Amino acid sequence: MPYRERTEQHYDSLTLGLKKVGEALLANPILFATRSAKQIAEVLGVSETMIVRFSKAIGFDGFGELQKDIQQTLLAGPVVTDENPGDHENPFGQVMSSDVRNIQKAAAEMDAAVAGRFVDILAESETVQVVGYYQSFPFAHWFAFLLNTLTGTASLYRPETDIGIIKQGSDHCVVIFSYYRYAMGTIRLAEEARNNGNLVLVITDSSHSPVVRYADHTLVLPGAERSVLEKGPVTFSVMNTLLLHIAKTLGKLDFINPANQYYVK
Numbered sequence: 001m002p003y004r005e006r007t008e009q010h011y012d013s014l015t016l017g018l019k020k021v022g023e024a025l026l027a028n029p030i031l032f033a034t035r036s037a038k039q040i041a042e043v044l045g046v047s048e049t050m051i052v053r054f055s056k057a058i059g060f061d062g063f064g065e066l067q068k069d070i071q072q073t074l075l076a077g078p079v080v081t082d083e084n085p086g087d088h089e090n091p092f093g094q095v096m097s098s099d100v101r102n103i104q105k106a107a108a109e110m111d112a113a114v115a116g117r118f119v120d121i122l123a124e125s126e127t128v129q130v131v132g133y134y135q136s137f138p139f140a141h142w143f144a145f146l147l148n149t150l151t152g153t154a155s156l157y158r159p160e161t162d163i164g165i166i167k168q169g170s171d172h173c174v175v176i177f178s179y180y181r182y183a184m185g186t187i188r189l190a191e192e193a194r195n196n197g198n199l200v201l202v203i204t205d206s207s208h209s210p211v212v213r214y215a216d217h218t219l220v221l222p223g224a225e226r227s228v229l230e231k232g233p234v235t236f237s238v239m240n241t242l243l244l245h246i247a248k249t250l251g252k253l254d255f256i257n258p259a260n261q262y263y264v265k
Contacts, residue, residue: 001059002069002073003025003029003058003060003066003069003070003073004026004029004073006058006059006060007022007025007026007058008026009058010022010057010058010059013057014054014057017046017050018050018053018054018057020044020046021044021046021050021051021054022054022058024040024043024044025054025070028206028207028208029070029073029074030074030180030205030206030208030209031043031206031208032066032067032070033067033070033071033074033180034180034182034208034210035208037051037052037063043208051063074180075181098230099230099233099234102230102233102234103233103234103237105222106221106222106234106237106238107237109222110219110238111219111220114217114218114219115219115241115242115245116245117217118201118217118219118242119242119245119246119249120249121173121199121201121217122147122151122173122175122201122242122246123151123246123249123250125153125171125172125173125199126153126171126172127153127154127155127167127171127172127173128144128147128151128153128154128155128172128173128174128175129154129155129156129157129165129167129172129173129174129175129193130143130144130147130154130155130156130157130174130175130176130177131157131174131175131176131177131186131189131190132157132176132177132178132186133159133178133183133185133186134183135179135228136177136178136179136183136186139177139203139232139235139236139239140156140157140175140177141156142236142239143175143177143239143243144156146239146243147243147246150243150246150247150250150252151246151250157189159185164189164192165189165192165193165196165198166196167196167198168196168197168198169196169197169198170197170198170199172196172198172199173198173199173200173201174189174190174193174198174199174200174201175201175202175203176189176190176193176200176201176202176203176204176211176215177203177204177235178190178202178203178204178209178211179204179205179228179231180205180206180209182209182210182211186211187210187211187214190202190211190214190215191214193214194214199216199217200214200215200216200217201215201216201217201218201219202214202215202217202218202219203218203219203221203235203238204218204219204220204221205220205221205231206220207220219238221234221235221238222234
């Protein structure tokens with residue numbers, strides 16, 4: 001039985017202290033997947049022993065086994081359930097309906113003030129370099145392309161040819177997409193940008209993502225336990241709203257449907 005179901009099954013029988021650990025696990029599994037028991041205890045303000053006790057209380061041999069289960073769950077693909085029995089004839093629609101629910105959750109929980117700062121900085125920066133490794137690269141590529149179409153200041157960081165973040169000063173911005181399992185190259189570039197005095201904007205899946213420490217502003221997308229496939233639609237929706245607000249700020253809403261470069265005018 002996966003960690004989430006075990007936690008929910010045993011929750012009522014846990015002590016108050018162990019319930020605190022369980023609530024933290026359900027809210028932010030990435031914290032438990034990426035940190036040691038000692039580090040998690042420091043974040044939660046409990047003892048390391050309590051983290052181990054919690055692991056055993058929900059049926060694991062120890063914290064190591066619990067952490068392995070969390071990591072495997074985070075790497076797994078989306079699960080198609082039979083929440084709506086009437087949709088048996090359309091399993092593709094079931095997955096798309098799940099995407100809609102994830103986007104609605106992100107919309108309800110998005111920090112509008114932080115999103116507003118993203119828009120202002122991206123609209124005003126002299127240059128914007130967009131970074132994403134591995135599964136985050138498609139997000140970075142798409143965002144850099146459309147942002148540059150809109151502002152003329154954005155470029156995609158290409159690890160196969162670029163040698164690092166070289167521009168100096170806060171007139172230059174670096175946007176970083178970083179999702180579990182958090183590429184080391186992304187973290188290194190975030191640190192470089194921070195040391196160069198650049199404004200660092202991070203889009204990630206957890207407030208405990210290792211790249212957050214280098215960010216000036218961070219948009220944390222809800223659903224840290226979601227798979228990469230499930231995070232994709234949410235990420236694209238967030239990028240859409242940022243780009244549309246940048247277009248509005250710059251008075252360039254016409255960029256949404258440009259006619260001069262296409263056969264159909």
